[in-house]
Amino acid sequence: INLETTVGGIPLSTCVYNASGPRTGASAALAKIAASSAGAILTKSATVEKQNGNPQPRIWHSGDDLASMNSEGLPNSGIDYYLSKTTIDETMEGCGGAAKPYLVSISGKTLADNLVMLDRIAKTMEEEKRIVGVELNLACPNVIGKPIIAYDFDQMRDILETISKKNYGFVLGLKLPPYLDGKHLQQAAAIINEYSGMVKYVVSINTIGNALSVDPISEAPYIASNNGLAGLSGPAAKFTALANVRQMRQQLDSGIDVVGVGGITTGRDAFEFLLCGASAVQVGTCHWKEGPKCFDRIVGELRELLAEKGYASARDCMGKLRPWS
Ligand code: RRO
Numbered sequence: 001i002n003l004e005t006t007v008g009g010i011p012l013s014t015c016v017y018n019a020s021g022p023r024t025g026a027s028a029a030l031a032k033i034a035a036s037s038a039g040a041i042l043t044k045s046a047t048v049e050k051q052n053g054n055p056q057p058r059i060w061h062s063g064d065d066l067a068s069m070n071s072e073g074l075p076n077s078g079i080d081y082y083l084s085k086t087t088i089d090e091t092m093e094g095c096g097g098a099a100k101p102y103l104v105s106i107s108g109k110t111l112a113d114n115l116v117m118l119d120r121i122a123k124t125m126e127e128e129k130r131i132v133g134v135e136l137n138l139a140c141p142n143v144i145g146k147p148i149i150a151y152d153f154d155q156m157r158d159i160l161e162t163i164s165k166k167n168y169g170f171v172l173g174l175k176l177p178p179y180l181d182g183k184h185l186q187q188a189a190a191i192i193n194e195y196s197g198m199v200k201y202v203v204s205i206n207t208i209g210n211a212l213s214v215d216p217i218s219e220a221p222y223i224a225s226n227n228g229l230a231g232l233s234g235p236a237a238k239f240t241a242l243a244n245v246r247q248m249r250q251q252l253d254s255g256i257d258v259v260g261v262g263g264i265t266t267g268r269d270a271f272e273f274l275l276c277g278a279s280a281v282q283v284g285t286c287h288w289k290e291g292p293k294c295f296d297r298i299v300g301e302l303r304e305l306l307a308e309k310g311y312a313s314a315r316d317c318m319g320k321l322r323p324w325s
Pocket of ligand 1 (some may be wrong): 071
């Protein structure tokens, strides 16, 4: 069973790779993704400078494995670390030195910061061919005092307009938040379609922001940062993610790919996203909890399920969700 795909024109050997965030902050962790069946390697969202993130504890997993929460606050090693030859060399040691598609995620605190990072990426990519694309995160829910950019449509259009004037040549993807109202999703898709010459793919969804978990023993939030408010992920997020992927696929121009992420734990979950129109899927919370062996397992389960259902390739089922009957 062929699991190859393309995302924004980038060829991937399998349609499963990691989400930005868990186990993506340092080259040792990225090398383990490279060593697995993951079709690409995506870094932790970077800021211009290295930063430590929010106070601990800032993550929580529910006892039933259905939900996780984080208020990490963008801990990362700074953009130059993720662009450095040493970091990329160390990452590719995981796949025996062979290059696997390496994607850089950025999440600037301001438009100016994003432009600084995009300029550095463009310059680095002139020499460093292993970096194949950029995921611009417009959806971090945990920057204290800042709204989610992609919920502010004026700000979102402003960012895309400003970036479009720079005429970068690289493959650009947008990490989007979950839209909980179809009308909002429609508005976001319409703005992205205005930039279909520049935006080659979207990634839906980031965590569901503004969630709260409460400890009945201490009678306090489980998470210390941001008054306990955090982004919700894991299997509980899957249904919102599927709806976002499905509607993005229906509303975005056909030249813009959709990458699905949210609660994927099994090959069956991945299959559901492919049916809804995802060209590839990312695994976040499950990678966090299970470690990088999740990629081999999910890829194996997806292969088995596709074979059982008579599909010769992942491509054959993409977007083939049937109407209720
Ligand atoms: O670092 C984080 O707190 C974080 C980010 Br940047 C994000 O995009 N999504 C998330 O759930 N956490």
